[in-house]
Amino acid sequence: MNSMNRTLVTVAVVFALVVSGLVAYVMVKKWHQRQMAAGRQQAQEECLEVIRKMEADLEDVRAQLASERLMRPGDDVYPTVFGTPPPGRDADALPVDCEKVAVQLTSFFNYLDGRSYLSARDLEGGSAGFFRDCAERLMADPPVNIAEMKDMFRLVKNVTHFYRVLGKDRLILVKDILAAEERVLEPAMAMFYAGIAECRQPLPGDGEPLPIERLYDYAGYFLNTLGGRSYLLRRESKLRMLVSYYAILIVDRANDEKFNQYGIDVRPYIDYLFYDISNQKGLAYRERYLTRLTALRDKYM
Known part of the structure; x- marks a missing residue:
């Protein structure tokens, strides 16, 4: 193989390697982006779940406080029942x-x-x-x-x-x-x-x-x-x-x-x-x- 042919083969191999590298880079980048998106979605769902739980707990606390307030006669009820200020x-x-x-x-x-x-x-x-x-x-x-x-x-x-x-x-x-x-x-x-x-x-x-x-x-x-x-x-x-x-x-x-x-x-x-x-x-x-x-x-x- 003369020098011209060797040069062409070398160029072709280098080009193929570059193309393969670019393809691999693009694929890895897209995979990484998908993983990042999935991770963000999971984190977002976990945060929303925590928020929902906190909101539910807050509602429970509010309901408990409201119940305790109802259990104690207010200023308007006590005089009606007992005839004296609470x-x-x-x-x-x-x-x-x-x-x-x-x-x-x-x-x-x-x-x-x-x-x-x-x-x-x-x-x-x-x-x-x-x-x-x-x-x-x-x-x-x-x-x-x-x-x-x-x-x-x-x-x-x-x-x-x-x-x-x-x-x-x-x-x-x-x-x-x-x-x-x-x-x-x-x-x-x-x-x-x-x-x-x-x-x-x-x-x-x-x-x-x-x-x-x-x-x-x-x-x-x-x-x-x-x-x-x-x-x-x-x-x-x-x-x-x-x-x-x-x-x-x-x-x-x-x-x-x-x-x-x-x-x-x-x-x-x-x-x-x-x-x-x-x-x-x-x-x-x-x-x-x-x-x-x-x-x-x-x-x-």
Whole structure:
């Protein structure tokens, strides 16, 4: 092969290599661009998914806050139900203003009497009469607090205590009231405790206050018996905590007045309830409860 032919072959080979390189470069560039586009698309989708999750979480938080706001009576609702301005979220003034509590009790029963689900039942004596009737039955037949496990009959009596004493129809109405008045449940229970246990006021229409010793029987029942604990465990957590809270306050009062005849030690119940309330959302007066429980924990250390 002469020099001219060799030169042509060399040029052809070099040209072929250059063309192949250019083709390879173009293909690699297009592949890289596709990969970059796919990566950007994936990153964008991941970002959108994170944003959607954050928006969903934000909506959950908003819904929870709205629910908690609804659970606490507003300034416009509280006076209508209780006849007095609303207390602060952490208010727990002692001594109790008993005149104010008496106004609240009367206003609360008037409010219940105006509720359609109660007025339609045509209760004798209205809502106050219904509460008095239930209270009289419960005070006359307290639960067993001693030797509950001695025999099956005592245990069954304790487990079925409210059904046995109040009967089916009264229990259904009590459940209806609790469900319909959930928004005012916390201040209503605070009012009843203040009026009945602190101020020793009778229910409207009654001549005598409820015996504190019978209230102590029920406090011990809820805190210290299998029947009472099993009853609370079947209830919604908020109601269970509130009943336990006021049961602890009644046993504390029994200690102060030297009639804790069953020797109930409230210390473990204070600790359990403090933990539960600390982790419970939706309690309007949670800070009030925790402050009072902290004081009781310090008292019994």
